[in-house]
Amino acid sequence: MKTSAIVILSISILITSCINSTKDKPALITEHIIEHYKGPIIDMHIHAYSSVNPMFGLEYKNPLTGKVYYGSESIQKHQEQTFEKFRQYNIVKAMVSNGALWHQSDSTLVIIGENNNNSIENLKQKHENGKLQILGEVAPNYQGLLPTDESLVKYFDLANDLSVPIAYHMYPGGPPGGAYFAYPKTRAFQGKPLQLEEIIFSRPKMKIYIMHAAWPYLEDMKALMYAHPQVYVDLGVICWGLPKKEFHNFLRGLVEAGFGDRIMFGSDQMVWVNTIGEGIEAVNSADFLTIEQKENIFYNNAARFLELTEEEIKKHKSL
Ligand SMILES: [Zn+2]
Numbered sequence: 001m002k003t004s005a006i007v008i009l010s011i012s013i014l015i016t017s018c019i020n021s022t023k024d025k026p027a028l029i030t031e032h033i034i035e036h037y038k039g040p041i042i043d044m045h046i047h048a049y050s051s052v053n054p055m056f057g058l059e060y061k062n063p064l065t066g067k068v069y070y071g072s073e074s075i076q077k078h079q080e081q082t083f084e085k086f087r088q089y090n091i092v093k094a095m096v097s098n099g100a101l102w103h104q105s106d107s108t109l110v111i112i113g114e115n116n117n118n119s120i121e122n123l124k125q126k127h128e129n130g131k132l133q134i135l136g137e138v139a140p141n142y143q144g145l146l147p148t149d150e151s152l153v154k155y156f157d158l159a160n161d162l163s164v165p166i167a168y169h170m171y172p173g174g175p176p177g178g179a180y181f182a183y184p185k186t187r188a189f190q191g192k193p194l195q196l197e198e199i200i201f202s203r204p205k206m207k208i209y210i211m212h213a214a215w216p217y218l219e220d221m222k223a224l225m226y227a228h229p230q231v232y233v234d235l236g237v238i239c240w241g242l243p244k245k246e247f248h249n250f251l252r253g254l255v256e257a258g259f260g261d262r263i264m265f266g267s268d269q270m271v272w273v274n275t276i277g278e279g280i281e282a283v284n285s286a287d288f289l290t291i292e293q294k295e296n297i298f299y300n301n302a303a304r305f306l307e308l309t310e311e312e313i314k315k316h317k318s319l
Pocket residue numbers: 045047137236268
């Protein structure tokens with residue numbers, strides 16, 4: 001296993017105050033070492049756009065963190081800047097929603113995601129032509145639909161029949177308070193992951209990952225992953241959109257429950273390409289993760305989920 005990592009050594013000094021004497025109780029020095037993973041990364045949650053996004057060129061302030069983001073200025077710039085981040089962070093593969101738009105630029109890196117806005121016929125055609133590698137991002141809650149909605153059955157069946165993994169969007173969906181200004185049909189309860197249980201159970205071969213890991217429904221997510229060992233999650237949007245402590249608490253909850261080998265990195269960069277680096281940093285700064293656990297999250301789990309060949313893996317790890 002090759003892991004290049006830099007070691008960041010932070011030393012915190014806690015001086016214990018002592019009523020009687022500081023001579024008897026010397027300053028307590030604790031060393032806290034956080035290793036940053038620097039190997040190849042697979043990003044399971046990236047977006048490409050075929051038309052102008054309303055957030056292009058605009059400023060957005062995240063009310064949860066207070067951080068301000070600037071949207072890429074054009075479709076072209078967005079693609080260029082995202083690829084720049086791929087190079088900067090050694091991202092060797094990325095699941096790209098609307099990935100056909102970028103596939104020609106790097107067909108080894110881009111995994112083509114197509115969503116359920118396509119007809120079944122259209123998706124089958126794309127699959128035959130090698131233009132459908134993941135069915136996703138499937139995000140019907142923006143239309144107010146639950147996963148159990150009748151209209152979605154055929155998409156789950158398609159994923160099952162074609163052995164194409166499905167990337168299913170659960171909570172959080174849209175920005176905080178989004179129902180009041182952008183997505184009037186979304187409701188928080190639509191994001192509860194246990195709704196997927198019968199869908200998954202009745203299609204045991206179907207590969208599925210839950211996008212955004214269905215934050216904040218940690219208990220539900222643990223239950224689903226416990227009951228159905230084929231379920232994976234990605235960390236899209238929650239790795240940069242939540243206050244870091246909350247993200248870490250949630251991630252820690254999944255890891256400590258024993259699911260560290262089914263968590264995949266995903267940024268969900270949307271129009272804000274800097275979030276890719278922020279998301280990576282948020283995982284790297286998790287002091288409860290070992291470097292091996294980080295390597296699993298950043299690369300190994302996705303490599304297994306995507307069934308990459310030994311040869312591909314070897315190549316990525318020698319880069
Ligand atoms: Zn997304």
